[in-house]
Amino acid sequence: MVIDTAPIADAKVSALADQFAREGFALAKGLFSPAEVEEIRALFTKMHAEGVPGYYEPTKPRDGVENPDDPLFKYPRVMMPHRFNQRAKDYMLHPKVADHLRAFFGLEPVATQSMFYFKPPGARGQALHQDQFYLLVEPGTCIAAWTAIDDCDAENGAMYIVPKTNDGPVVCPQTADRNESYTSHFVPVPKGHKAQLVEMKAGDTLFFNGSLIHGSGPNRSKTRFRRSFISHYAAGNVRKISSSYHPLTRLDGTTYEVTPQDSGGPCGEGWKGSLH
Numbered sequence: 001m002v003i004d005t006a007p008i009a010d011a012k013v014s015a016l017a018d019q020f021a022r023e024g025f026a027l028a029k030g031l032f033s034p035a036e037v038e039e040i041r042a043l044f045t046k047m048h049a050e051g052v053p054g055y056y057e058p059t060k061p062r063d064g065v066e067n068p069d070d071p072l073f074k075y076p077r078v079m080m081p082h083r084f085n086q087r088a089k090d091y092m093l094h095p096k097v098a099d100h101l102r103a104f105f106g107l108e109p110v111a112t113q114s115m116f117y118f119k120p121p122g123a124r125g126q127a128l129h130q131d132q133f134y135l136l137v138e139p140g141t142c143i144a145a146w147t148a149i150d151d152c153d154a155e156n157g158a159m160y161i162v163p164k165t166n167d168g169p170v171v172c173p174q175t176a177d178r179n180e181s182y183t184s185h186f187v188p189v190p191k192g193h194k195a196q197l198v199e200m201k202a203g204d205t206l207f208f209n210g211s212l213i214h215g216s217g218p219n220r221s222k223t224r225f226r227r228s229f230i231s232h233y234a235a236g237n238v239r240k241i242s243s244s245y246h247p248l249t250r251l252d253g254t255t256y257e258v259t260p261q262d263s264g265g266p267c268g269e270g271w272k273g274s275l276h
């Protein structure tokens, strides 16, 4: 399968860049072709069936999920697949994603992270949070590219974003409701703002700023997965980032070394080791 490298109309990208600057997010509809979505879905279905020794083992507890009856026990997230799978790396460095990131950062981007979420029926979501709390990119912030691999809506645990929180501070989180969220951190919606559900079709990519408050609720569907391929990026002038994201990857696929972040961020050092 060939990744689609056809250039995107500049006007389309710059309209999204205006929205991204104003509101901290932008939704690029149909950025990944149906064939690309199918390839990503098949890639991770195979990985789930076979595992990746040392990196991803479907029956090995992860994300603090120890209960075999928890849907996330059988379907944990795949973290950093670009480190051991070339196709995952190719998709993290997708030229269409890169075109958008250049417009949003105003600089050449570098990739910091990739992930795949299966979010099977009955799985808990991820409470509202800010990515920059974990990545601690300096200078500036990170940007996420969250691509839907299934159609997503309120029932199967689509994303929530809180528009215009990108200009607010990164805050020390409160404790999340672990019945609803498999992660422990929760950032409340600030006064005067409102969380907004983002319904998406498979192949749509939601870009959001590292300070933007976002998360998702549980998958309440009995039958539908809510799979997503997620990557994070920093601008190419990044000097520091939390050590778990090292090394970074340039768009040409080469390794980019930067200094580990020495600050613990707004909570100090105590939170380190908590999940993103």
Ligand SMILES: O=C(O)CCC(=O)C(=O)O
Residues within 6 Å of the ligand: 117, 125, 126, 131, 144, 159, 214, 215, 216, 228, 230, 276
């Ligand atoms: O996919 C989700 O449910 C949450 C993902 C997320 O918030 C993130 O990657 O930062």
